[in-house]
Each structure stands twice: as structure tokens, then as C-alpha cells.
Amino acid sequence: MPLTRIQILTELVVAGKASAAEQLELAALIDGIGSDEELSTVLQQAFAKTEASLPMSGEMRQKILTSILAESGDKALPKAKLHSLRFTKWVAAAAALIAVGTVIFFMVRKPAEPLPIADVKKEVIQPGKQGAVLTLADGRQIVLDSSGNGIIAQQSGTEIRLQNGTLAYDAAVANGSSFNTIATPAGRQYQVVLPDGSHVWLNAGSSLKYPTAFTEQTRKVELTGEAYFEVAKKAKQQFQVAVNGSSLVDVLGTSFNIDAYQDGAAIKTTLLDGAVKVSNAGSNPQPVVLKPGQQSQQHGASGTIEVLKQVDIDNVMAWKNNKFNFEGIPLKEIMKQLERWYDIEVVYEGPAPVFEFYGELSRNNSLNDILEAFKDSDLHFRLEGRKLIIMK
Numbered sequence: 001m002p003l004t005r006i007q008i009l010t011e012l013v014v015a016g017k018a019s020a021a022e023q024l025e026l027a028a029l030i031d032g033i034g035s036d037e038e039l040s041t042v043l044q045q046a047f048a049k050t051e052a053s054l055p056m057s058g059e060m061r062q063k064i065l066t067s068i069l070a071e072s073g074d075k076a077l078p079k080a081k082l083h084s085l086r087f088t089k090w091v092a093a094a095a096a097l098i099a100v101g102t103v104i105f106f107m108v109r110k111p112a113e114p115l116p117i118a119d120v121k122k123e124v125i126q127p128g129k130q131g132a133v134l135t136l137a138d139g140r141q142i143v144l145d146s147s148g149n150g151i152i153a154q155q156s157g158t159e160i161r162l163q164n165g166t167l168a169y170d171a172a173v174a175n176g177s178s179f180n181t182i183a184t185p186a187g188r189q190y191q192v193v194l195p196d197g198s199h200v201w202l203n204a205g206s207s208l209k210y211p212t213a214f215t216e217q218t219r220k221v222e223l224t225g226e227a228y229f230e231v232a233k234k235a236k237q238q239f240q241v242a243v244n245g246s247s248l249v250d251v252l253g254t255s256f257n258i259d260a261y262q263d264g265a266a267i268k269t270t271l272l273d274g275a276v277k278v279s280n281a282g283s284n285p286q287p288v289v290l291k292p293g294q295q296s297q298q299h300g301a302s303g304t305i306e307v308l309k310q311v312d313i314d315n316v317m318a319w320k321n322n323k324f325n326f327e328g329i330p331l332k333e334i335m336k337q338l339e340r341w342y343d344i345e346v347v348y349e350g351p352a353p354v355f356e357f358y359g360e361l362s363r364n365n366s367l368n369d370i371l372e373a374f375k376d377s378d379l380h381f382r383l384e385g386r387k388l389i390i391m392k
Contacts, residue, residue, distance in 0.1 A: 137178035174213035187343035
């Protein structure tokens with residue numbers, strides 16, 4: 001492998017002296033590397049040598065590959081090559097090596113007419129954070145964002161405590177049960193420990209209704225939106241999640257995620273560990289039992305439940321791991337995630353463009369940082385206050 005030539009070309013790109021032909025040559029050399037292991041080694045050596053001879057700022061590191069992609073994608077690499085798995089692999093590998101602070105990802109668009117580069121305004125929209133509103137049985141509401149640690153309420157003998165951003169219930173001396181609801185508005189997420197010790201993480205724009213003590217044979221809770229559950233094992237007391245009034249998930253002890261946003265295409269239940277039974281709430285429940293790694297998709301209250309036997313768990317759990325994972329996600333779904341987390345409105349001027357996206361970004365980034373990652377795609381948009389407009 002002509003590493004010296006790669007090093008020379010990389011230095012020219014960093015110095016801003018590389019011609020279009022030289023940028024294209026560098027792209028071709030990188031693309032011609034055989035295995036991913038060899039690719040990683042070559043890139044590490046090339047960038048290490050370039051850094052030593054010509055120091056790079058974080059911004060310059062990001063621009064290196066952007067420049068290469070612009071030349072290779074537009075001038076010489078065939079269209080099919082642009083969408084190949086091989087192409088995206090070396091892009092991702094190079095990006096991982098030169099990224100500083102935030103993982104940089106690159107988007108590959110399906111064939112369409114080129115659009116102008118996006119224009120991002122300077123107003124900074126901060127990411128979401130921990131926070132929720134707790135509604136007690138008597139209708140009182142407690143904003144958990146601003147509540148301090150300690151006991152914040154008592155109901156039917158159950159103490160409700162707040163400790164380091166987690167809501168928990170102590171039902172050891174409960175003399176009855178009442179219902180609470182915890183809701184996360186847009187731009188907020190929260191964790192609650194239920195009276196039985198089960199842990200629930202709520203994504204933005206979600207709510208969970210549950211009793212302050214599980215006194216019935218079935219531990220039943222009601223969910224809207226999205227949540228990840230780690231259910232405490234109690235063999236004699238089944239755990240059940242009622243979802244949007246249209247789906248039931250029955251468990252004994254397991255870890256699973258439910259995505260049931262009202263604007264979603266389906267109610268998606270993804271099993272990580274254990275076993276769950278999913279059924280619809282209609283007259284024909286059509287129950288299915290999931291195994292770890294599988295996902296059920298239910299369309300409508302009485303619709304058929306489809307089971308996907310292999311799903312991308314990293315993609316499903318990205319929100320809980322404080323990431324955006326846009327791998328293979330349609331543009332409209334990506335924009336819904338941004339709406340919920342940044343509390344913005346997304347508007348389309350015409351049909352939504354068709355894109356394929358690759359990579360991850362931290363949810364700690366401001367919206368403006370996220371939009372910067374889109375600037376090198378053909379996506380054309382503008383930001384007006386808290387309204388993101390996707391243009392033709």
C-alpha cells in the first residue's frame with residue numbers, strides 16, 4: 001500500500017493545496033484498501049504522520065474527509081459505488097479516526113437532483129435533559145426538574161422519594177393503593193423505580209400510569225410514547241403493560257423497549273432479555289411470544305402483529321444510551337426524534353427527501369451541532385426560531 005503517497009496527499013488536503021484530481025486520487029487509494037483491519041491501520045499511520053508534520057485543528061480534521069467525499073462522490077466514483085456497503089465502511093472508519101469530541105457521521109443520498117448546502121442560523125437550541133411532571137392521585141402536580149432530594153409526597157402509606165434524578169417508591173408500609181402518572185414533555189426524559197423495584201426509563205414525550213403499591217395479582221401499568229423496562233422478577237405476580245389502549249405486553253421478568261408514539265407507524269416492542277407475550281386489545285388478540293433480539297410490530301388496535309426475528313438493538317436502545325442512531329432511519333423518523341428531544345417543530349415544503357443515513361451522534365449536542373452534520377449532505381433546510389423547515 002503506497003502509504004507515503006496517502007500521507008503526501010493528506011498533507012496537501014490539510015494545507016488547502018490539493019487539486020480536485022489529487023483529492024480524487026486520495027479517495028481512490030483509500031477505497032482500494034482490502035480489509036477493514038488494513039484500512040484502520042493505514043488511516044491511523046497516515047493521519048499520525050500528517051499530524052506530526054502539519055498539526056491539524058479539530059475543525060480541519062472534519063473538513064479533510066468532507067473534501068474527499070465531495071470530489072469522489074461527484075466526479076469519478078460510479079453512482080452504485082456511492083451507495084455500496086464498502087464505500088460507507090471506509091467513510092465511517094476514516095471519520096472515527098479524525099473525529100474530535102463528537103462522532104461525525106456522513107449521509108449518502110439516493111439518486112436525486114443536487115440541492116444547495118443547508119444554511120444554519122446562529123441561534124443555539126440546547127439538547128433535552130432530565131425532567132418530568134408527576135401527577136398524584138389527588139391531581140396535584142410536582143415538577144421533578146426543580147425538586148430536591150428526599151421525600152416529595154406520601155400516598156396510601158407509600159413514600160415517594162426523589163434521589164439524584166430518579167423517582168422511587170417505598171411501599172413497605174402501604175395501606176392501600178392509588179395511581180400516579182409521570183410524564184416527560186418534549187425535551188425531557190426520566191427514570192422511575194416502581195413500587196416492586198422495576199426500573200423504567202421514559203423517553204421524551206411519554207407518560208406512564210402506575211399504582212403506588214402493587215396489590216393486585218397483576219402488576220399493571222399504562223404507557224404512551226416510548227419507555228425501556230427492566231422488570232423485577234416476581235413469579236407469582238405477572239407484570240403487564242397496556243400500550244395506548246390497543247396493545248398488551250405480558251412479562252414475568254425481563255428487559256424490553258416499547259416504542260408507541262401516536263405519530264409512529266406501529267407499536268414496536270423489542271425484547272432484550274427474557275420473554276414477553278404481545279397481543280392486541282381487540283376481540284382477536286393474536287398473541288405472539290418474543291425471544292431476545294426480536295421485535296413485534298402492531299399496526300392499529302386490532303391489527304395483525306408482525307414479528308421481526310433480527311433487529312438492530314443498538315439502534316433501538318440509542319435513546320436510552322444518550323445517542324441518536326440514524327442507521328437506515330427514514331428522514332421523517334429522524335426529524336420526529338429531533339422534534340421530541342429539542343422541542344422543535346419540523347415543517348416540510350413539499351415531499352420529504354429520500355436519504356440513507358449512517359452513524360451515531362450524542363444527544364448532548366445542541367440542535368445546531370446536529371444540523372452541522374447535515375450540512376455536507378444535499379439536505380436543504382433553514383432554522384427559524386424553534387421551527388426547522390425542510391425545503392425542496
